Structures are given as structure tokens and as C-alpha cells.
Amino acid sequence: MEKPSDSNGKQKVRSAEVGTDILKALAQLSPATSLSRLAEHVQMPASKVHRYLQALIASGFAEQNPATNHYGLGREALRVGLAALNSMDVLKVAALPLAELRDELNETCFVAVWGNQGATVVHIEPAVRAVTVVTQLGSVLPLLSSSTGLVFSAFLPNRETEELREIEVQTSGAHPLADPRDYALLREQIRDRGLHHVHGLLMPGVDALSAPVFNAVGKVAAVMTIVGPASLFHADENGPAAQRLLAASRAVSWRMGFQPSA
Known part of the structure; x- marks a missing residue:
């Protein structure tokens, strides 16, 4: 029988994988994309993508343009990307x-x-x-x-x-x-x-x-x-x-x- 802690751990890993997939999709569809296009790109329900986007926005890795409602990469994603570029020799x-x-x-x-x-x-x-x-x-x-x-x-x-x-x-x-x-x-x-x-x-x-x-x-x-x-x-x-x-x-x-x- 699987222990609850093991199940929770696997769920967290899966959530991290989904979040990473959405970040990659935002990069591929940059500079901005609609929720429907993003959901189609990652082949997930729009409601599920929306939940992850809210978490990414809260952490600074995504942002939403109030004029168009389109989504793009946020400031924290830019900082991580620049750090990765600087480490490339x-x-x-x-x-x-x-x-x-x-x-x-x-x-x-x-x-x-x-x-x-x-x-x-x-x-x-x-x-x-x-x-x-x-x-x-x-x-x-x-x-x-x-x-x-x-x-x-x-x-x-x-x-x-x-x-x-x-x-x-x-x-x-x-x-x-x-x-x-x-x-x-x-x-x-x-x-x-x-x-x-x-x-x-x-x-x-x-x-x-x-x-x-x-x-x-x-x-x-x-x-x-x-x-x-x-x-x-x-x-x-x-x-x-x-x-x-x-x-x-x-x-x-x-x-x-x-x-x-x-």
C-alpha cells in the first residue's frame, strides 16, 4: 500500500512538471499568448492552465497584460534566463x-x-x-x-x-x-x-x-x-x-x- 507521503510527493513532482511545461510554452509562444492558444499548445484544459498561470503570476514567473488579457513570461523568468545565459561558456x-x-x-x-x-x-x-x-x-x-x-x-x-x-x-x-x-x-x-x-x-x-x-x-x-x-x-x-x-x-x-x- 502506498504511503500518503509518497503520494503527496509524486503529486508535487507532477505539479512541478506541469508548471515547467507551461513556462516552456510561454517561452515558445512569446512575447504573449492567449489562454486558449496556450492551453491548446500544452494540450491541457484551459481551466487547469489558468490555475497554474495564477500561481506563476503570484511567484513572478508569468504576467498578464491587462489590456489584452494575454500571458507572457514575468520578471523572475527573465532573471533566471539571464543567469543561465551568463553561465554559458x-x-x-x-x-x-x-x-x-x-x-x-x-x-x-x-x-x-x-x-x-x-x-x-x-x-x-x-x-x-x-x-x-x-x-x-x-x-x-x-x-x-x-x-x-x-x-x-x-x-x-x-x-x-x-x-x-x-x-x-x-x-x-x-x-x-x-x-x-x-x-x-x-x-x-x-x-x-x-x-x-x-x-x-x-x-x-x-x-x-x-x-x-x-x-x-x-x-x-x-x-x-x-x-x-x-x-x-x-x-x-x-x-x-x-x-x-x-x-x-x-x-x-x-x-x-x-x-x-x-
Whole structure:
């Protein structure tokens, strides 16, 4: 026979689960939604959803607009969300997926973030074999001559990359991306594909594949890259390595709170 305390405990857990489901639904239907739409979304009777909403409003996790009677997330939900965002460190989140990517492909994999000088390598998982590509921690990669830099250029605002682009074009002579139209077209193609590859562009005989990692507000937080000798690694954007890289970068983005648009 089940003890009353056990029954009460299970009921409290179930109530917490229902409350959490309603909070998630408020986030998904943000900025505001009607009671009927919310009830339909969580597949619960409107009367039941209304009871939970009153409790959530009382605790500050939900609020109701008196003009429309629609419901949305409250101040306390915002505080919890901001605390979660502040605890998200892209290097920590990407560390395990990056190591798994290296183990699966046995190619050097690294994460770069955007720093004051450009794309900066901040974490490396080197290939475990005699023939490898040496990538230095702290290296700053060129914007226009590396797959990492070009992925950053595709997803960052122009104001953050334009000065660096102009410097690289001026110092490299006849750069293939000197024409702004060619540069804009390539950036659009990278955004459409969600990744980019280069064959020997930065270093002869070295291929690279890169894909972006996004944070909860949809901004590029980092770029994950696979790099290897062309004789062993084939940076084909439709190949298995590319698909594995995309899966890893999307998993990290999801963990960072990113929700891709439909």
C-alpha cells in the first residue's frame, strides 16, 4: 500500500512538471499568448492552465497584460534566463563535442572566438598520428584566407569585420575577394550552406572545414574547424566530415540556447 507521503510527493513532482511545461510554452509562444492558444499548445484544459498561470503570476514567473488579457513570461523568468545565459561558456560547452569530433575523424579540430585582432584559436584537439597540422593556441587567423575567418565574416555585422578586411586586401595585393560584390556573394553562400571549406588557401596542402556556433540571441559565439593535410583529409562540404561538423556545431549551439528559426 502506498504511503500518503509518497503520494503527496509524486503529486508535487507532477505539479512541478506541469508548471515547467507551461513556462516552456510561454517561452515558445512569446512575447504573449492567449489562454486558449496556450492551453491548446500544452494540450491541457484551459481551466487547469489558468490555475497554474495564477500561481506563476503570484511567484513572478508569468504576467498578464491587462489590456489584452494575454500571458507572457514575468520578471523572475527573465532573471533566471539571464543567469543561465551568463553561465554559458562556449569553450566549456564545446570542449566535449570537439574532442568527440577529433576522436571520430582523427583530424585536428579547434574552436576560435572573435577577438580584438580577429578570429583567435582558443581550444585545440590535435590529431593523434604522425602526420598532423600544427595549430597554435592563441593564433589569429586571417579573415579572408581561412575558413574560420570567412565563417566569422559571414555571420558578424559588417562593422566588426570591414576594417580588418580592408587591411588584408591592401596588404595582399590582388586578393580574389577584393571586389565587394564577390565578398558579399561568398558571405551569402556561407550563410546558406551553414559552413565553409578551403583547399590550401591559408597553407598549401592543407584543407579546412568550418561551421558557426550561435548563442541564445542568435549571434555567432565561436567557429568550430576541422583541419588536416589534403592527402588524408578531404574538406568536402557534402562529405561525412562536413555532416559530422555540422551536427557538432548545432549541438553546441543548442546547448548555448540557440533556437533556429523555422
